[in-house]
Amino acid sequence: MDSRQVYKGLDIGTGKITDEEMCGISHYLLDIADPKERYHAAQFAIDAKNAIDEILSRGKVPILCGGTGYYIKVALGEIQIPDVPPNEILRKKLEDKARNELITDIERLDPIRAKSLEGEPLRRIIRAIEIASVLGLVPQSKRDVKYNVSKIGINISNEELDKKIMTRLKSRILGGMISEIRNLKSNGPSSERMSELGLEYGFVSRWLDSNHDKNWPDEATAKLAQEISHYAKRQKTWFKKDQEIQWFTPEELQGKSFLGMIQELCRKTIS
């Protein structure tokens, strides 16, 4: 459930699991997309559901793991994405309009959806117009979860989290993240595209643009760690809202024997 690990070639910077680390367990939805092309949540919803159904059909229990909250929701069917593909021409046209005009547009097309878009970024208002212009209205996104799900979250204080982020980042840099990104860049993607591939990728790419052959400085590590920490906090905000998540501290998970606990949860969920 990771919006960046789907891409081929983004390994160190996304912390993608290695073959040895998999211990023979099948992992899904890794390396399924080309970094040159945009991969969307809507596609992920399809791919994830297929993978889940395939695993279930073999009588196994799928474990969804990762930090892209939106992708998890979409994969489980907690959010339905209307089947309206992006219309770049329309988007271009709408981007030239002022916010007020766009709001008037969506109010005319779908007053109910318009209400929920108050204070939302332009991009989402444009998307709503895009949907409404095809379907007439923006359909209500109703929950349609076909699976029994147990959700587990690990609760860590911000200080603890920041420490972990720093050690992780340092080991990624030692592990060759900078050259991974340099190589990736030489294959074409612009820095703008690189930013879409993730924090590390955008940040390092921008740094490379202005410091071709310099050595990576410690200040850059600190700054990047800060950006990652910001992101981690946004993730917390997202998951905090989910009432179904059972939260555990890292100590609790260790004390309990993690695998045993998962098995117990599986049994409960199935029965």
Add this chain to the structure above:
RNA sequence: GGGUGUGUCGCAUAGUGGCAAUUGCACUGGGCUGUAAACUCAGCGGCCUUCCGGCCUCCGCAGGUUCGAGUCCUGCCGCACCCA
């Protein structure tokens, strides 16, 4: 020792005598219907208040001028640069 500057909310920065004081970063909280590691909103001296708002404290320290001082004056302290 002499001269010239300078001291504003964690850091940085704005501030014609009417200012609880600009902006950026950081920090805190929030939103999320095909870009989600994206995008985006709000709060940020304290206390009270349902909205409007009210009260107190505040721009290095101490005095002064003024109806009124972050802004002007004096002294002190800290810092910076220049001349010795």
